[in-house]
Amino acid sequence: MCCIKRKLEDLQAGARVDVDERKRHPMDFALWKSSKPGEPSWESPWGPGRPGWHIECSAMAMRHLGETFDIHGGGMDLIFPHHENEIAQSCGATGKEFARYWIHNGFVQINQEKMSKSLGNFFTIREIFEKSEWPEDIAGEMLRYFLLATQYRGPLDFSDHAINEAKQTLNGFYDLFKRLEEKTESATADRDLPGVMKRCRAAFCEAMDDDFNTPVALAELQRMKSDVNKLLSLGLSTEARKISRKEFRSLGNILGLFQFDKWEFVDKPRPGDVVVGLTGVESRIMVGQVSPEIELSKEQIEQQIAERLDAKKKKNFSKADEIRQFLASRGIVIEDKPDGTSRWKR
RNA sequence: GGCGCCGUACCCAAGUGGUUAAGGGAGCAGUCUGCAAAACUGCGAUUCGGCGGUUCGAACCCGCCCGGCGCCUCCA
Incomplete structure (x- = not known):
């Protein structure tokens, strides 16, 4: 002994x-x-x-x-x-x-109890994917982020609410990544980018070297997200945007995050409308929840957006808002860009 | 009975002896916008489960207590 x-x-x-x-x-x-x-x-x-x-x-x-x-x-x-x-x-x-x-x-807990095979209160990753209304790769990234948001030695309470919070946080990253892929003519903040990236990489590595402190490592990535957002509003060249996206991809890869080009919700539509929570603990209220019969295809969405832009050009704002509302009812969120075009997401 | 883990803001979560207690989500206010969304800015714990103690100084160390979780040799 x-x-x-x-x-x-x-x-x-x-x-x-x-x-x-x-x-x-x-x-x-x-x-x-x-x-x-x-x-x-x-x-x-x-x-x-x-x-x-x-x-x-x-x-x-x-x-x-x-x-x-x-x-x-x-x-x-x-x-x-x-x-x-x-x-x-x-x-x-x-x-x-x-x-x-x-x-x-530490344990993955469900309802404050150890999740275990013998207690029968467990789900497999596969079941989580099957019950999630998000495509498997997105649900996977949400799950990964959720797991990494707690230091591994501590307990971790599994809940739909926690998974959704992870999704919300990830949205911020993928919203940025989307903007980083857009073309630009300005480059006023390019010279500040290397410093931002260097600082983040060092802090990220330091956190990981400290007994895999992934919550701190994630916080550093969030700091870089915030910094890059600021530089972006000042003006980053297309090249600088690519470089910064590459850095997110590179650091994220260590944790299995940020490997998609963007959140792609349309290619693999899932039946939404599922109100059965995974854990049975909380009711599930999610952004972009739509029943399959009213789900729009990518083409339909883009058609609607084109019509809305046309209405905007003609200063027909009530028509434009109507279309935006229609899309919102189908779980589609519109963001207007400065150049007059729009991006969208679920 | 013994051993161990956890208890930090509305929620999640870092920090484990000494600058203003990270970061995220939610909320509120402002900038931007035709209006939004996103982004940005500001607000938000005089306080870290409770009570004592050690210390010049404690969320952090010690003791006791409260609450939650786990392990004690054929569950794998």
Whole structure:
């Protein structure tokens, strides 16, 4: 009982499962798990059975990573007994150090309770994608952002509300990325861009080097978003815009973010109108929620926008507003650009 | 009974001994706009679950307490 701060006599044998009478000591752990009728098994000197779960992990790690490897992760509920036992049997077998670093994450919680297979209160990523009204790649990025917004050691409460907040924040980035792809003639703030990017990269790396402090790393990306927005309003050349978009893509790639050219909601329309929340905890109210039968195609949207621009040119603002309202009712938001044209999003 | 994690603004969340307690979301006000949207600017915790203590100084260290979560050797 050396790896964690627990005394043998303080442990309650049989707290969770009955003590097997075949054990020499009640605190012994199972290297070989005897099989119940119908379970897969192999013959062994100890009877039919299979390797215990600790052995599975040691064997897999050694097969693929070697006798000693750098980082072993896992939920903090596995510190004892699982990781303790992995260390005991692995070091016992090889006489060498097993894992150099252990990274234990806090729980994903649902309703303030650990999300776990045995409690049955879990969803797979696939289920999340299936229930989300957003296309899979967007839902994936939302989920990723949500997970990264908390330091890995702490607990994390899964809720539709939290996922939607992540979407809102990401919107700010993708709104900027969209603007960075537009052509321009001004370049007045170009010379300030390298400094902004350099500062962000340094701060981002510093945060990540500090035990993967992803919330701080994200905050730095947000600072860069804000800074670039300011430079953009002063004037950035097309080239400078490309460079800055590339920097967002490069830093974001470390976290699996910002890899899409833009939020693309039209190519893969999803049935909206789903009011069943994923968690059952909160009702789901989302921006751009539309039922499939009134969902517009990209062509229809662009047609409407052309008509609205035409109305605007003729100073027929009531018609223009009518069209904007119509699109809004279909979950489409219009943004007018300074040059008189419009961009849109869901 | 033992061991561990968490409790910071309306919500999410950094900070863990010393400048004005990061950042995001929501909200409010202003600039811009035909009006919007986006963006930008400003506002928002004299205070960090509670009470004591240590210290020149504590959200951060120590003690006790309250609340939530987890682990204690065949769930994987």
